[in-house]
Amino acid sequence: MASRTFILFILGLASMAVVSEATAKDFVRLRNGQVIQGAILRQDSAVVVLTSWEDRRLLQPPLQVFEKQEIESVWFVNPSELEERHIHYSPHVSGYEFGGGLVFQSWAETYLARRQVLQFSIGAGYTITSALGLELSGDFTIPFGGKSDTVWSSYDGAYHVMMNVVGHPIRWKGIVPFASAGGGAAIGIPVNGVTLVSSKDIRSLVDIGLGIKWGADHVGVRAELRHHFYTWTPDAIDEFGRRVPEQTADASQFKIGLFYFR
Helix, strand or coil: HHHHHHHHHHHHHHHHHHHHHCCCEEECCCCCCCCCEEEEEEEEECCCEEEEHCCCCCCCCCCEEEEEHHHEECCCCCHHHHHCCCCEEECCCCEEEEEEEEEEEEEEEEEEEEEEEEEEEEEEEEEECCEEEEEEEEEEEEEEECCCCCHHHHHCEEEEEEEEEEECCEEEEEEEEEEEEEEEEEEEEECCCEECCCCCCEEEEEEEEEEEEEEEEEEEEEEEEEEEEEECCCEEEEECCCCCCCCEEEEEEEEEEEECCC
């Protein structure tokens, strides 16, 4: 009887070990919120190497390799079974974001001529490395006048379209300051932060900017100051019959907007 009890006890321990081994897992949470399950074979200051838990004993198991800059945290229990954590904004390799803002402005040049404009700002970004990314952005203005405004027809819609390189080497709890530089094309120059235009001259522009972004749970807010440098040649002839020479200008914009990130 004693020997039988001992054998049953050993079999029970073995079955518990098998179940535990079959269900055990390591977990790697990426900065984009994705959780990868498996067995960690190697972890150092540069990379984390995983394979599936079932293949971990093979001589040459299939591997998944993640750079440390892609990883938010490593878990030895399933993080979904613990208290839900906020995902802080932190640019990561192959991450993306898109968003925009809206500006409404109204002012009176004279008592009888009130002006209003509505400006949309949109943008999308892609992260190349944890410290460097690309952004495509545009500002589009729709002007309209009040009933007493008889001279608004001299103005038209305007746009700015820019491609920028963005640097963001510093981040802290979802707060990411950044600097940007790039160029593009425009019709119109910002006046008090809003673009107005009275001609169809297409301008080349170079822009630089500084700003800050903060986000959590895939939604963020950004504020930035941009300075634009313009060059263009007007489609006009001067009083001597010569083509008007190249023109230059510069202007600044302060922008606030919302964005979604992954």
